[in-house]
Amino acid sequence: MFGCMKCTLVSIGLVMAAAGIAPAQRQSSPPIAKTDAEKKILAVLDDIVKSHHTYLSVPMQDGRALRLLTETAGAKNVVEIGTSTGYSGLWFCLALQSTGGHLTTFEMDHQRASMARGHFQEAGVDGMVTIVEGDAHQNVAKLKGPVDVVFIDADKDGYIDYLHKVLALVRPGGLILAHNVDMVPDYVKAINNSADLETIFYMEGGGLAVTLKKR
Numbered sequence: 001m002f003g004c005m006k007c008t009l010v011s012i013g014l015v016m017a018a019a020g021i022a023p024a025q026r027q028s029s030p031p032i033a034k035t036d037a038e039k040k041i042l043a044v045l046d047d048i049v050k051s052h053h054t055y056l057s058v059p060m061q062d063g064r065a066l067r068l069l070t071e072t073a074g075a076k077n078v079v080e081i082g083t084s085t086g087y088s089g090l091w092f093c094l095a096l097q098s099t100g101g102h103l104t105t106f107e108m109d110h111q112r113a114s115m116a117r118g119h120f121q122e123a124g125v126d127g128m129v130t131i132v133e134g135d136a137h138q139n140v141a142k143l144k145g146p147v148d149v150v151f152i153d154a155d156k157d158g159y160i161d162y163l164h165k166v167l168a169l170v171r172p173g174g175l176i177l178a179h180n181v182d183m184v185p186d187y188v189k190a191i192n193n194s195a196d197l198e199t200i201f202y203m204e205g206g207g208l209a210v211t212l213k214k215r
């Protein structure tokens with residue numbers, strides 16, 4: 001009944017080739033907007049990339065993953081550590097305009113925070129976003145829970161400290177997402193060694209750890 005794994009993979013590849021699905025097509029097409037609000041956010045995301053107003057921003061594949069996970073979780077309270085110019089924040093907003101939720105995002109660089117503010121206004125989502133300027137290591141400690149989704153994407157040395165500070169605030173069933181996982185081996189060890197957490201790694205873009213808080 002079961003063939004060898006290699007034969008199965010070859011067969012799947014042949015079926016996909018026959019169906020005309022090339023690997024690149026599975027990832028690269030931008031989302032199709034369903035509403036005017038979605039269209040407006042996607043247009044600003046596109047402008048940010050075209051005008052090079054990104055700064056260490058996530059690639060589109062990861063942005064899509066952030067949106068999909070947040071919307072699936074029905075998240076009302078999302079926290080992002082590392083706003084930059086608002087690119088990943090806008091992907092969160094695509095989810096939040098459907099869940100009716102809010103994004104609190106932390107950034108220590110004033111110029112990037114100002115650009116992010118402009119992008120959120122342009123996309124018409126400034127009402128659903130709070131930008132907290134300053135050192136996130138201090139400011140995150142003032143957060144109140146419950147938090148549905150946290151995204152850690154700031155100073156790599158700080159990931160463990162952020163994890164310790166936000167974990168108690170994340171509701172059971174909530175998600176802790178962390179970007180560039182290949183750069184933070186201690187963080188990966190910490191999440192993999194906890195019985196309270198379950199993690200998978202999405203590696204289509206910059207490397208995203210997707211961690212479920214089980215209890």
Ligand SMILES: C[S@@+](CC[C@H](N)C(=O)[O-])C[C@H]1O[C@@H](n2cnc3c(N)ncnc32)[C@H](O)[C@@H]1O
Pocket residue numbers: 055056057058081082083084085086087088089106107108109112134135136137153154155158
């Ligand atoms: C990788 S970028 C974030 C990219 C953003 N998430 C995106 O995809 O559009 C990291 C950002 O974290 C900010 N950052 C670094 N250390 C920080 C700290 N201690 N507190 C607040 N922000 C910090 C940096 O200024 C930088 O803008």
